[in-house]
Amino acid sequence: MKASVVAGSAVSVAMTLSVCLDARAAPRVEVLHWWTSQGEAAALATLRGAAQAEGLEWKEASIVGGGGEQAMRTLKARVDAGISPTAVQVMGLEVHEWAKRGVLTDLNELAAKEGWDKVVPPALQKFSKFNNKWVAVPVNVHSYNWVWASNAVLAKAGVAGEPKTWDQFVAAAEAAKRAGFVGLAHGGQPWQTAMVFDGVVLATGGADFYRKAFIERHPHTLSSPTMKKVFARMTQLRGLVDKDSEGRDWNFATAMVIGERAAFQIMGDFAKGEFLAAGKRPGKDFLCFRLPGSQGAVSFGLDNFAMFAVQGADAIGAQQRLAKVMLDKKFQSDFNVIKGSVPARMDVSDAAFDACGKRGIKELAEASRKNALVGTVVFGHAVAGPIKNSITEIVDQHFNGRMSDDDAVKAIAAALRRTNP
Ligand code: GAL
Numbered sequence: 001m002k003a004s005v006v007a008g009s010a011v012s013v014a015m016t017l018s019v020c021l022d023a024r025a026a027p028r029v030e031v032l033h034w035w036t037s038q039g040e041a042a043a044l045a046t047l048r049g050a051a052q053a054e055g056l057e058w059k060e061a062s063i064v065g066g067g068g069e070q071a072m073r074t075l076k077a078r079v080d081a082g083i084s085p086t087a088v089q090v091m092g093l094e095v096h097e098w099a100k101r102g103v104l105t106d107l108n109e110l111a112a113k114e115g116w117d118k119v120v121p122p123a124l125q126k127f128s129k130f131n132n133k134w135v136a137v138p139v140n141v142h143s144y145n146w147v148w149a150s151n152a153v154l155a156k157a158g159v160a161g162e163p164k165t166w167d168q169f170v171a172a173a174e175a176a177k178r179a180g181f182v183g184l185a186h187g188g189q190p191w192q193t194a195m196v197f198d199g200v201v202l203a204t205g206g207a208d209f210y211r212k213a214f215i216e217r218h219p220h221t222l223s224s225p226t227m228k229k230v231f232a233r234m235t236q237l238r239g240l241v242d243k244d245s246e247g248r249d250w251n252f253a254t255a256m257v258i259g260e261r262a263a264f265q266i267m268g269d270f271a272k273g274e275f276l277a278a279g280k281r282p283g284k285d286f287l288c289f290r291l292p293g294s295q296g297a298v299s300f301g302l303d304n305f306a307m308f309a310v311q312g313a314d315a316i317g318a319q320q321r322l323a324k325v326m327l328d329k330k331f332q333s334d335f336n337v338i339k340g341s342v343p344a345r346m347d348v349s350d351a352a353f354d355a356c357g358k359r360g361i362k363e364l365a366e367a368s369r370k371n372a373l374v375g376t377v378v379f380g381h382a383v384a385g386p387i388k389n390s391i392t393e394i395v396d397q398h399f400n401g402r403m404s405d406d407d408a409v410k411a412i413a414a415a416l417r418r419t420n421p
Helices: 002-025 038-053 069-080 094-100 108-114 122-128 151-156 166-178 190-215 225-238 250-258 270-277 313-326 329-339 355-369 385-399 405-417
Strands: 028-033 057-062 087-090 136-143 146-150 182-184 262-266 286-290 298-307 373-375
Touching (some): 038 313, 038 329, 122 298, 122 373, 136 313, 166 182, 190 298, 270 329, 286 355
Antiparallel strands (some): 136 298
């Protein structure tokens, strides 16, 4: 009896100890994101796997809603309640807004140890740093002035390959419509229409015009005949979409091209993740090409993970290990190959990437060298939130026929004239 009591108590002590040790052994991270489509989820699985391989216990808050608007509302509620996640997907200049609130972690020590300043391009660093401190980790770089085309639909519509000019692109979409297909698959949500607008500005005026309009906000640029032409082209595109496009999620529009019901989609290269998840191959099943007129220029957006201040040595240690994983070279290749984006580090080989991925890496580097790389307005990489939101609203109103081309030009000029964003 006595021995068993002693043995029993020894076992319970050991179990308690092991539970404590186990609790200490797998420090936990919580990641808030909006990657819930097929392609996004497949890419996220590589991040989860890499974190778990690092010995981290993975918890996630996955908030449905392409583009992240709902995710940002959830984040605000969590921070206001004092229950910030470890790491959060945050777009563009929004990272600085959180840094200003003093709720982000200073990652400079880790960044110095890992040499991030040497491998992450300066154009990207500015979105991950605030007051010269690394406060976010750039995981991947998407670009937005892409067109995704169904080879089968183009063939049935009698369209021979990639349209090179705007007029050829519109003519090809109209040919697809005549052949009984949707010319342009589109999700009529404001952020998606603003993304199309982003590309059309680049295709119509080029990178210098884009910067003069949205970064420098030159009044004459904003009210120029070129800006009027941008909205005339948006009106052309409206004639190519189907009647059910309003409110459609972006990945459902991509599925229309994958399913050979539509010829084209103008969408960021996260659309490629959907093609890959559906077993489609570039060249064989679909084409990826820059929106005609925007060739040579690239509008980009980072998926940055802002690191929120956490308490306690375990949580801080876990956060540092997660941050290190996110910019690890092998992870950068594994993740971006699936996500459709390109690595946030310049020293990652393109060997594992398909033709579209290789093209994305090459064109981003070339655009950067030629000063033709611009941060996208739609995801807050150009102007501050309130002005970005005004542009998105104006473009959405116009695309839905509630504003004329002339009124849209005037409204954009007025929105960008506001000095205090
Ligand atoms: C973007 C994000 C991409 C993709 C897209 C659609 O903001 O950068 O990774 O998720 O939203 O949800």
